[in-house]
Amino acid sequence: xxxxxxxxxxxxxxxxxxxxxxxxxxxxxxxxxxxxxxxxxxxxxxxxxxxxxxxxxxxxxxxxxxxxxxxxxxxxxxxxxxxxxxxxxxxxxxxxxxxxxxxxxxxxxxxxxxxxxxxxxxxxxxxxxxxxxxxxxxxxxxxxxxxxxxxxxxxxxxxxxxxxxxxxxxxxxxxxxxxxxxxxxxxxxxxxxxxxxxxxxxxxxxxxxxxxxxxxxxxxxxxxxxxxxxxxxxxxxxxxxxxxxxxxxxxxxxxxxxxxxxxxxxxxxxxxxxxxxxxxxxxxxxxxxxxxxxxxxxxxxxxxxxxxxxxxxxxxxxxxxxxxxxxxxxxxxxxxxxxxxxxxxxxxxxxxxxxxxxxxxxxxxxxxxxxxxxxxxxxxxxxxxxxxxxxxxxxxxxxxxxxxxxxxxxxxxxxxxxxxxxxxxxxxxxxxxxxxxxxxxxxxxxxxxxxxxxxxxxxxxxxxxxxxxxxxxxxx
Numbered sequence: 001x002x003x004x005x006x007x008x009x010x011x012x013x014x015x016x017x018x019x020x021x022x023x024x025x026x027x028x029x030x031x032x033x034x035x036x037x038x039x040x041x042x043x044x045x046x047x048x049x050x051x052x053x054x055x056x057x058x059x060x061x062x063x064x065x066x067x068x069x070x071x072x073x074x075x076x077x078x079x080x081x082x083x084x085x086x087x088x089x090x091x092x093x094x095x096x097x098x099x100x101x102x103x104x105x106x107x108x109x110x111x112x113x114x115x116x117x118x119x120x121x122x123x124x125x126x127x128x129x130x131x132x133x134x135x136x137x138x139x140x141x142x143x144x145x146x147x148x149x150x151x152x153x154x155x156x157x158x159x160x161x162x163x164x165x166x167x168x169x170x171x172x173x174x175x176x177x178x179x180x181x182x183x184x185x186x187x188x189x190x191x192x193x194x195x196x197x198x199x200x201x202x203x204x205x206x207x208x209x210x211x212x213x214x215x216x217x218x219x220x221x222x223x224x225x226x227x228x229x230x231x232x233x234x235x236x237x238x239x240x241x242x243x244x245x246x247x248x249x250x251x252x253x254x255x256x257x258x259x260x261x262x263x264x265x266x267x268x269x270x271x272x273x274x275x276x277x278x279x280x281x282x283x284x285x286x287x288x289x290x291x292x293x294x295x296x297x298x299x300x301x302x303x304x305x306x307x308x309x310x311x312x313x314x315x316x317x318x319x320x321x322x323x324x325x326x327x328x329x330x331x332x333x334x335x336x337x338x339x340x341x342x343x344x345x346x347x348x349x350x351x352x353x354x355x356x357x358x359x360x361x362x363x364x365x366x367x368x369x370x371x372x373x374x375x376x377x378x379x380x381x382x383x384x385x386x387x388x389x390x391x392x393x394x395x396x397x398x399x400x401x402x403x404x405x406x407x408x409x410x411x412x413x414x415x416x417x418x419x420x421x422x423x424x425x426x427x428x429x430x431x432x433x434x435x436x437x438x439x440x441x442x443x444x445x446x447x448x449x450x451x452x453x454x455x456x457x458x459x460x461x462x463x464x465x466x467x468x469x470x471x472x473x474x475x476x
Contacts, residue, residue, distance in 0.1 A: 019231055030087060037261040040245045043236030046080045051233055063202050070206040084237050179216035181223055188230035251317035252310050254282030255347050263345050264289035266467050267378045271295035273342040278331040283311035285345050290323050298324040332362045339372035350382040377468045386464040447472050
């Protein structure tokens with residue numbers, strides 16, 4: 001959805017999805033591309049092909065095949081580099097124009113300096129004309145000698161100009177020589193056969209031999225990203241040096257800003273909506289939501305003083321202190337009336353730093369209580385919580401001491417129509433009656449209907465963004 005308004009053929013036209021990546025074609029300018037909120041980084045694609053088949057006796061052949069991707073098709077590399085250069089030039093020109101427009105006083109001073117220089121040149125020209133008139137007679141007398149010296153002087157001047165032109169051409173060529181480094185990521189079968197350094201070294205040597213580029217591991221002009229796994233082989237160039245996920249308005253990072261934006265986007269926030277994050281932490285979800293959908297009312301709650309202080313600093317840095325209200329309260333004792341909240345968006349804590357101390361059942365029942373009928377809940381869950389909530393059923397499947405269930409519930413299909421990782425799960429409206437009959441028996445989802453979920457990567461761990469709708473009053 002973040003890309004749809006940039007696609008020339010309309011929503012989803014020419015879009016290809018693979019694990020962790022989205023490929024698309026667009027004619028949008030850099031300003032539009034910078035507005036992408038759900039992308040960690042944006043690359044110009046050089047190569048995309050099927051993965052290499054790896055067998056231990058043929059490692060040398062694999063490395064030769066990687067080199068051929070450069071040597072056999074240099075045109076695709078040069079075309080992509082040309083596009084990259086043009087984008088950088090356009091971006092630089094826009095920044096220069098913007099700086100000039102934002103500083104009219106400096107521009108005026110520059111114009112005055114030009115006028116003063118012109119006046120000085122005109123004055124010097126007048127003095128030079130007078131001097132030439134006085135020396136005219138002497139020049140006529142020495143005309144023959146000057147002509148002979150002029151021929152010799154012209155020959156010398158031409159030789160010097162020729163040497164200067166050669167020097168300038170060499171300098172221009174040296175300036176065009178790119179410095180680069182290769183960043184390689186390997187996983188799967190090929191990751192077991194080769195290290196990222198081996199692949200990067202082979203590609204780097206091939207680029208130096210083919211194009212004459214020079215390596216620079218610290219401050220290169222160009223960075224080549226190579227990703228290899230069992231699904232694809234991809235080579236690209238970052239469009240921007242700073243990742244899109246690095247938000248300038250977030251002082252202290254908590255949850256990934258791209259994940260926070262995606263969660264807020266799934267919530268479909270409307271003007272005037274009351275949006276709550278009852279475990280807001282550093283407030284990243286609320287920040288992303290308020291920046292993109294400023295016409296809603298936002299509230300964040302947390303029991304941690306340090307987290308709330310960090311959230312407060314983030315709100316000040318983003319200029320959103322007056323848009324988001326922060327409360328120190330427990331998620332299971334929210335000081336809000338029942339059926340009073342339109343949207344709840346929350347990252348259920350997990351990992352080494354934060355443990356979910358309270359029973360997740362109590363937390364979700366309190367969220368359900370304050371959410372009004374027709375309202376939306378969007379949660380970020382780890383794999384254990386996601387599995388737990390899919391299997392949960394009141395009465396017939398109680399939780400044991402380890403947080404699992406004593407037996408597999410027969411009603412699991414209502415919360416998980418089809419297990420299809422990476423795609424959304426939709427509950428058809430035609431099945432609403434039967435789903436409600438099932439959901440009435442479930443805990444903690446007495447009135448919450450699952451709409452869709454997405455599997456996302458958080459680096460070394462994976463999680464699920466899950467969306468639910470409240471279908472009827474919970475009666476709590």
